[in-house]
Amino acid sequence: MTPISAKMSITYRFFIAMATVLFCGTLLLIAAFAINEWYVQHDNLVKKGRGLTQYIAKISQEPLIMKDAIQLDSIVNDVKNDEEILYTVVFNDIGEPITSQFASINYNSPRIIVLRDKLQKFTDIPLMLDFILENEASEEISLPIVISNETIGVVVIGLSKHNIINKIIKSVTVIILFNIFTSLILAVTLFGVSRRIVFTPLKKLTEASKTLARGDLTTRVETVATGEMQLLIDNFNQMAGDLQQTTVSREYFDNIIKSMTEALFVLTPDRIIRDVNDAACHLLGYGKNELIGTEIGRLFNTDVLSSISAESIREHGFRAETESVRKDGTHLPVFLSLAAMIDKQGNYQGIICNLLDISDIKKVSAQLAATNRDLLNEMEYRKQAQEEALCLNLDLEHQKAALEASNKELDAFAYSVSHDLRAPLRGVDGFSLALSEDYAEKLDETGRDYIHRIRKGCIRMGRLIDDLLQLSRIARSELNRVPVDLSRMAEQVIATLQMSDPGREIEVHIDSGMAANVDLTLIRSVLENLLGNAWKFTRNTAKPLIQFSAVHENGGSIYCVKDNGAGFNMEYANKLFTAFQRLHRQDEFEGTGIGLASVQRVISMHGGKIWAEGEEGKGAAFYFTLGDSQS
């Protein structure tokens, strides 16, 4: 690779180009400026000259008429302060100069000073003017002096153009200096920036590509750049990495071939084995030398290759499942794939043949097929079971609907019956009361006892009817869940019980902070029943204790109303929540047997459960949930 000389480097070329552009730009600018400035300054000079000639012509009129040469000398002499004026001469009407030499010629002008040695040989003003015009870049402006349309003389002014050139040179110098200054600054800045973002990374890339070209695939460019340069660096590193991964050395290639578990044959274009790997020898049981030189078709028991052309292999490759014959004569199911080897010029170099032993695959495939069949049968069976389950579900749904309808009818019946029974009961109760009040003295002891029993019976039946009505109302109620402070509600219930039985001293423990989303009215009936029962059944306990608490499990709460009262036999626990079922006699503890059934109904409506634990003489505990569990 030809090394890059300093003059060929991109940095050098870049700055040469930049310098050339700046130089050409400066030249163009100078040329444009100079041309424009020349014309502008020349115009200004001519305008000045014309203005001056007009003024001098005007003020020279009278002295010219009066032939006052001294006054004319004085006029032209006063113009000498301007160095651009080379001469100012007033001529008479016949072209003779009126003003004198030393008044007319501006010996103060630097341009005249340059010419003065040569001017000294002249004494004639016109000859002097001609000499000046010939030897000095100048502009002569003349104007006739006219009075009443009569030309009485001419004023001639010669102006030097040298100042224009000087001004242009000065301006050009400033432009050049400014350009050089700004160019230097720009160049330094551009150099610094370019170096950082372009040339240094480019140099690194160049060095890295040289190293890569020499075969060192581990080379990378570590430089950090920006924009496209960084992209280039990243792409280079990526390419080097890919190359490193994909490019193989001869040894690496040989290792690959050797390590392959699939049989690999390298064939000539006419399908003669040129090289094989170890896996091929192992697969077929031949030695390497036995295989090399053999026509590949002989290794198969079918004419699998006979119909395949070289062009077909080249274009599409070839894949087929076939059987090869091992040296020991056994047949081996294999998967054959062929691919053409084509060089860069497109020439057919050979064929790569790959044999994959598929005997295990075949076995597995057969097993899979059998398993598949079993699975299909199983699926069919499950489908049938699912259909049967569906039918059962439908039956259950029907039964549930029928049951619900029946419950509703029963509730309605209970409500209706209770309601209808109340009227005759009131009659019986009323008349029995009237008898006991009005005819008590007419009855004997036995009669009064009978009336007392009748009244007791009525009262009890009334309670029964009330409880039944309550139960039916509960069944007919719609649940309206609201947040309820259960602790506070329990305290209120206990307070009410205490008010009705002020003489009782009972220790009550109620957990604070118990709350739930429940129907306010219904849950109150639950607590009134449970706490009321606890209150009642601890009547005979020496140190009665009632507890209302909650434990939190599985995201929900289990509430518990517990007492140390009469308790119950667990054998009859399943009857506790059945309507009208009582575990104590009326004379032991009064009650209708509807309370707990109502409680259970309410708990069920909330989606919860209720159960009880107890021991005779030790107390009872009623546990319930309110349908807020996440378990």
Add this chain to the structure above:
Amino acid sequence: MVHKISISLLFLCGLFLLHSRDALAATNIGVLLYSEEDRYHSSFEGIRKELAKAGFKEPKVKFIAGNAAGSKAKATELVESFKKERLSLLITLGTNATIIAAREIRNVPIVFSMVFDPIEVRIAKDWKSSGTNVTGVSPRISMSGLVKRLSEIRPAKRIAVLYTPGEKNSEVQLKELQALQEKMAFKVVPVIISRPEDIPQILPEVLPTIDSLYFSGSSIVGSNIPAIVTLAAKANVITFTHLEDLVQNGVMLGVAADPYRLGIMAGKKAAAVLNGVSPAAIPIEFMKTPQLYLNRKTAKTTGIKLPDSLIRNAEKIFE
């Protein structure tokens, strides 16, 4: 009655005292010099001496002097101030001073000295009578006589005249020389000197083209004699003038009226005016026989040998 006389006497004494006071008051004489030329001071000395001789001296006479330092504006200012003074007479020295005074003051007699050509500059209509409140003396000489004297050293072919436009005396002198060009076969080269800077700028251009250099009565020329003479001497150019003080300061040759004697002449006229004679009745005079003045030193540095004819006739030779 005695009482009446006493009062009358007292009244008369008072009148007398008042008159005496007026009589004893000084005669105010204004003096205006245009610039610091020696000739102006010499001329004024002559005037002063002659006035003193005529009895017009201090304290009887009070001189109120002013010097315009070569500025017309200053001269005008001084003239305005003179107007406020109760002058009996105004003496002016120099053409420009006289022109300004004559233009501004018409009710006070003016006696001038050192005005080259009062008719040309229109101060007076005639030498015999100005026709106005002005009279005086002139340093006028014959230019042709001056050129002849010059020719005794070296015939003049090209004579440069240093003059200042606006200073009428120098303009007049230029014109007189120009009038002699054809007759005396020489060429006049006018050279304007309007500021001192013109001398080093223009003279080096002029000198190589001439053989003689005339110094007019320009105040700017007069105040830069040494510089001009030095340059001229290097160029072998003969310098000449009509003013005696310029020869004293370096000009090689001069034919001039003695300013002091001119002053005497002017003083006589001034005395006559103070004695009541109208200036218009007093003719303007000039010296009919000017003197020859030479500067030997300048001749030597110029490389010129002064002819004996000139040396013999010289009134004064400055070394």
